[in-house]
Amino acid sequence: MLVVEDEARLAAALRRGLQAEGFAVDVAADGQDGLEMARHGGYDAMILDVMLPRLSGYRVVRQLRAERHWLPVLMLSAKDGEYDQADGLDCGADDYLTKPFSYVVLLARLRALLRRGAQARPVVLSFGDVELDPAERRVLVAGDEVTLTAREFALLEYLMRRPGQVVSKTELLDHVWDAALETAPNAVEVYVGYLRRKIGRDRLETVRGAGYRLAAAPAA
Amino acid sequence: MLVVEDEARLAAALRRGLQAEGFAVDVAADGQDGLEMARHGGYDAMILDVMLPRLSGYRVVRQLRAERHWLPVLMLSAKDGEYDQADGLDCGADDYLTKPFSYVVLLARLRALLRRGAQARPVVLSFGDVELDPAERRVLVAGDEVTLTAREFALLEYLMRRPGQVVSKTELLDHVWDAALETAPNAVEVYVGYLRRKIGRDRLETVRGAGYRLAAAPAA
DNA sequence: GGCGCCGCTGTGATGGCGCTGAGAATGTCC
DNA sequence: GGACATTCTCAGCGCCATCACAGCGGCGCC
Structure with missing residues (x-):
């Protein structure tokens, strides 16, 4: 509320x-x-x-x-x-x-x-030309639907709730992954990789030493 | 009015x-x-x-x-x-x-x-080429009537009240099945199977790790 | 220009998710 | 009371998502 x-x-x-x-x-x-x-x-x-x-x-x-x-x-x-x-x-x-x-x-x-x-109608998160509908569990990139796995979806959703902000790897581990389970920090990198392949490489920036950030516009 | x-x-x-x-x-x-x-x-x-x-x-x-x-x-x-x-x-x-x-x-x-x-909230729920009349307990798929058992009907009705949205298995268990009774979560899968057989396999999508979703159009 | 470290990715194992068929238990109709 | 429908449990299976690992590339620092 x-x-x-x-x-x-x-x-x-x-x-x-x-x-x-x-x-x-x-x-x-x-x-x-x-x-x-x-x-x-x-x-x-x-x-x-x-x-x-x-x-x-x-x-x-x-x-x-x-x-x-x-x-x-x-x-x-x-x-x-x-x-x-x-x-x-x-x-x-x-x-x-x-x-x-x-x-x-x-x-x-x-x-x-x-x-x-x-x-x-439920809330639709949108940033740049990426739209994410949590209720329908659908993601549209530049109008085209892309299918994501559960983990990929959770990761993108978390990033889209902090549009443009840098999110650290540990924060992602805590929120997107089960905090109890000890997962190798590398998993984040792996899934960032998967996501990039599906939504477009340049839409998800690496900030060396700090974390990741959604990028505003896809370089034309 | x-x-x-x-x-x-x-x-x-x-x-x-x-x-x-x-x-x-x-x-x-x-x-x-x-x-x-x-x-x-x-x-x-x-x-x-x-x-x-x-x-x-x-x-x-x-x-x-x-x-x-x-x-x-x-x-x-x-x-x-x-x-x-x-x-x-x-x-x-x-x-x-x-x-x-x-x-x-x-x-x-x-x-x-x-x-x-x-x-x-129309009195008759409809989504894609599926129509469901809660009052008369009738279901039409592509114009043809299909007969469902009570549980199948309740399941479909619940899904049709959330057209296109992903509904989790636990939510279905809580609302379509009696919350008090402990039913094996597997029951949902079983009834999804039954429903698919009757209304057409592709009208009810599985979203792995999340739940089920009514599909917009049957693949032609 | 060289070196170290952070981050990326391909490969492969495994565990769990979801589907199905069989059948038991219960209810319903004639 | 018998035949049938319905509901639901169970076990097995196939497949996909998840994730560890290791090697490599590139960024940044000195």
Whole structure:
């Protein structure tokens, strides 16, 4: 669950409450951060305040929808004018709640959203001309589907959740491989090799001594 | 649009307003009538009062959902206690509005519902050239009816509610089989085998290490 | 320019995943 | 009560993914 709320006390209360219900909760304090976290995917739903620093809730939703992310969004607003609600929903939010709201209602609406959201379009990770759909377990490179093995897929997924960042070999070993099992560090190199063969050599850069990084564009 | 509302003046106002927006509107004056009309299908959404003669709005939704009708439902209620909202949503309603409400908000929510509802949940599930009617327990493959056993049907139905997505073996065990009973994971493989024989081998893909997925098109 | 080390890749072993046929246990219909 | 359908377990098998290993190439440092 992703909570985007700048008011610290409310954010903390939401985090506590949702965690008590068994959700894993991340909090972002402004619209820009929220948008970026939502883009990375991995969330089942998002609770989004309207009045936010840097980027309003409206614009966050609109931007997400434009990028074809279908994450269920529950909007929160202190305003209670009618037109605000209409605006929020027409922007692409899935539900709307005005502050002050009751915690029970929030939960009920969240449950309703999740019930629906499950079959709505899942998040698709994309970076450059590579698209990865975790739900369908499909990968498209420049529009063509490539088939990956389980390990290859997990590796690519992990890298795509950190687009453009350098990820170290040990971090990959910890997250993509079972931490308990001791695997030779060389395995990472081996699978990076497999991946490169399938998605294109230049899309996955080596940063000597540091790790690997997804490359923005394939050299033409 | 189906409006179920016993208060004549409100019903008339809704009819007029919605017709002005270009909807074709039917009105039912009590829960029993509303349920029967909804069952017949053909509506894009339903506006449903909670307090109704003969059958409450809660029971109407619950009954509809039990019969696997996924018509989007917007609930209306004069009560504004928190728990009413929670109840309504948990019954299977898609949204909830308390009287008195503003017409602008009603329209916005209705639009949001239709956007989601239209493609999310048809009464007959279909994917590729496979159609499955949960109500009638019938399955058509490329126009031909195939007869499935109860377990086979449940398996296919679950997969068709996640069209194209990969569903893990444990998830299938939890939902298609009774979670309490301990069934050997191998049972899933066995029934996947049966299903493949009946609906065509290539319509159900194995994703090694992840689960199963309905395939888009049968290889010609 | 030389040397050392990091990273890449081809080969091959093995272990486990997924498929199938057989059959036992249970339920259902006549 | 008998015949049949359905569900599910079990064991065996084939194949593929995974991974260790070793040799090699190239980057970077001095």
